[in-house]
Amino acid sequence: MASEKQIQETFDRVAADLPGFIAASLVDLESGMTLGARSLRADFDLTAASAYNSELVKQKQKVMKALKLQTSLEDIILTLGDQIHMIKLITPTAFVYLAADRSVANLAIVRNAIAKHAGELG
Amino acid sequence: MAIVDQMDHTIVISIVYDGAPRAGKTTSVRALGRSFGREVYTPEEQDGRTVYFDWLEHIGGRFDGAPIRCQVISVPGQQHWLHRRAHFLERADVVVFVGDTSAAAWAETAEQLRDLRARLDARDGPPVGIVFQANRRDASDAIPLDLVCARLASERMAVIESVAVEGIGVREAFVFAVRLALDRVREEQRRGTLPRGRSGPAGEELLEVLRGLEPAPAIEAAPSTTSAHALATPPRLPSSNAPSGLVWPPVEGRIVLHEAMTNQSVLQLQQQGESWFAFEGVFQIHSSSDAVFLDVDAGRAELIAWARLHAAAQPLLSRRRCLVLAETGDGKSRLWQIVRKESSLRNLLGDGDGDAQDVARRLANASRLLAEAQALCANRALPLCCTLDTIGVSELNQPVYVGLVGDAILETPPRISAEAVAKDLAALVRDRPLDRRAEVRDALSRVHRKEFGPERGAHIGELLTELLA
Numbered sequence: 030m031a032s033e034k035q036i037q038e039t040f041d042r043v044a045a046d047l048p049g050f051i052a053a054s055l056v057d058l059e060s061g062m063t064l065g066a067r068s069l070r071a072d073f074d075l076t077a078a079s080a081y082n083s084e085l086v087k088q089k090q091k092v093m094k095a096l097k098l099q100t101s102l103e104d105i106i107l108t109l110g111d112q113i114h115m116i117k118l119i120t121p122t123a124f125v126y127l128a129a130d131r132s133v134a135n136l137a138i139v140r141n142a143i144a145k146h147a148g149e150l151g
Numbered sequence: 152m153a154i155v156d157q158m159d160h161t162i163v164i165s166i167v168y169d170g171a172p173r174a175g176k177t178t179s180v181r182a183l184g185r186s187f188g189r190e191v192y193t194p195e196e197q198d199g200r201t202v203y204f205d206w207l208e209h210i211g212g213r214f215d216g217a218p219i220r221c222q223v224i225s226v227p228g229q230q231h232w233l234h235r236r237a238h239f240l241e242r243a244d245v246v247v248f249v250g251d252t253s254a255a256a257w258a259e260t261a262e263q264l265r266d267l268r269a270r271l272d273a274r275d276g277p278p279v280g281i282v283f284q285a286n287r288r289d290a291s292d293a294i295p296l297d298l299v300c301a302r303l304a305s306e307r308m309a310v311i312e313s314v315a316v317e318g319i320g321v322r323e324a325f326v327f328a329v330r331l332a333l334d335r336v337r338e339e340q341r342r343g344t345l346p347r348g349r350s351g352p353a354g355e356e357l358l359e360v361l362r363g364l365e366p367a368p369a370i371e372a373a374p375s376t377t378s379a380h381a382l383a384t385p386p387r388l389p390s391s392n393a394p395s396g397l398v399w400p401p402v403e404g405r406i407v408l409h410e411a412m413t414n415q416s417v418l419q420l421q422q423q424g425e426s427w428f429a430f431e432g433v434f435q436i437h438s439s440s441d442a443v444f445l446d447v448d449a450g451r452a453e454l455i456a457w458a459r460l461h462a463a464a465q466p467l468l469s470r471r472r473c474l475v476l477a478e479t480g481d482g483k484s485r486l487w488q489i490v491r492k493e494s495s496l497r498n499l500l501g502d503g504d505g506d507a508q509d510v511a512r513r514l515a516n517a518s519r520l521l522a523e524a525q526a527l528c529a530n531r532a533l534p535l536c537c538t539l540d541t542i543g544v545s546e547l548n549q550p551v552y553v554g555l556v557g558d559a560i561l562e563t564p565p566r567i568s569a570e571a572v573a574k575d576l577a578a579l580v581r582d583r584p585l586d587r588r589a590e591v592r593d594a595l596s597r598v599h600r601k602e603f604g605p606e607r608g609a610h611i612g613e614l615l616t617e618l619l620a
Binding site: 032033034057059060061062063064065066075076077079080081 | 395396399400401402447448451454455458459461462463
């Protein structure tokens with residue numbers, strides 16, 4: 030697992046590649062703890078968002094189990110009025126949560142930026 | 152260290168009695184002395200506590216035809232005399248660890264035992280055996296023996312129950328220790344490392360040797376009231392402004408942390424072994440000896456491990472608790488556990504007073520709650536010790552784990568027998584007059600089996616009724 034500093038540096042590179050980057054965190058799925066985070070907005074409570082999103086992922090996994098779907102969850106995309114939020118599972122126990130400004134970024138750019146650097150976080 | 156004494160052709164072995172302060176080391180050695188009809192030599196005591204050592208010599212039994220001379224030494228337990236304790240532990244052939252097994256003293260017992268294990272593991276030569284003399288079995292809050300054994304499962308040691316003040320179990324522990332020491336002697340013999348010569352100093356001669364090893368000249372200068380607690384500086388408490396990502400759970404945890412640290416002035420940190428506790432006020436605050444990290448990444452990894460375990464245990468854990476990795480002020484980080492105090496079943500059951508029917512119902516309910524808590528732990532493989540002291544009850548009459556999550560969480564979850572739980576419950580009314588016990592027993596027999604909870608709960612109920620007979 031990457032150190033907190035390495036995670037932050039990775040997110041700096043994501044931010045450089047992604048216009049409209051707001052914040053990103055690497056989250057431990059089981060506990061909801063952030064393993065590393067980077068935010069460009071002081072008012073964006075990334076810790077709380079990460080914890081609540083870990084519940085979202087766990088609930089989705091429960092749904093998949095209930096439906097007996099024999100596959101894995103890769104990502105979750107949430108489209109808000111002015112933001113795009115993306116959750117991407119990096120390992121079975123950790124995911125990246127990223128928020129971007131929808132007026133500047135689009136889904137393809139967000140996906141591409143995360144995919145490009147996800148390997149550094151595993 | 153064992154030696155073949157060429158003067159009298161005896162095998163001399165060193166049996167050291169170790170344990171936390173006031174665990175019963177001196178009491179054990181004196182009880183042993185009485186059973187052998189021998190005096191114990193104690194050079195000095197302060198407030199009834201050993202300052203140098205207690206010394207007893209006993210010749211008995213044979214090893215390969217040679218008489219065995221046992222040099223029995225109990226060491227001072229106080230932190231202040233650590234160098235004296237270390238001197239004897241470096242020379243022990245076996246250690247009888249006298250452990251206070253009352254619930255109130257367990258944390259200190261576990262700390263001292265960890266320290267002992269580390270010291271013995273660092274020694275060269277064949278391994279030094281440990282006999283765990285589980286003392287204070289007569290204490291009202293004595294931890295059930297199978298739970299003690301479960302907690303020591305990974306420690307590779309024999310456990311022998313004792314009530315040292317009455318001399319019960321002391322001789323058994325000693326006999327077992329001699330066997331372990333002789334196993335070590337045999338191994339030294341096999342390796343060709345068993346020394347021959349003259350055995351070390353004894354009694355007053357030993358005192359002189361020990362005085363010669365003192366780092367400071369004024370041995371008697373230590374005030375009698377000095378304790379380890381007074382000597383150690385309490386660590387810095389965590390700040391309620393701990394950075395994001397260092398508090399679990401991420402949102403509610405910060406609220407608990409803020410609440411706990413709002414009035415720091417009332418928090419009195421106390422040292423138990425090498426752990427720090429604050430039990431006063433509304434919160435229990437704890438940080439163990441191995442919870443200090445030189446680099447924050449190592450601390451964070453530990454925090455995440457603990458957070459995962461807590462998250463898995465959340466269905467049973469009380470809500471008002473948090474973990475925090477805080478700066479120590481000297482570049483290190485310390486992991487703290489903060490738990491808001493809630494009533495345990497023992498608190499709720501009281502001392503068995505009140506209407507017999509009511510007492511019986513409360514006992515049945517406690518039995519159900521413990522059984523349900525243990526079943527939940529077993530189903531989810533939660534390594535929590537569910538006892539009358541750690542389980543409470545929710546508003547919905549469901550079990551809630553209200554204790555601190557112990558270090559045992561990283562080990563195999565202990566399984567407490569129905570007998571142990573019944574014994575614990577029975578202890579609450581055992582001291583009442585006979586007619587009172589009979590009333591409670593009759594009332595218990597009228598309580599519907601279902602009220603004792605799942606199958607195991609009902610079994611606890613049956614055992615409890617038998618124990619009160």
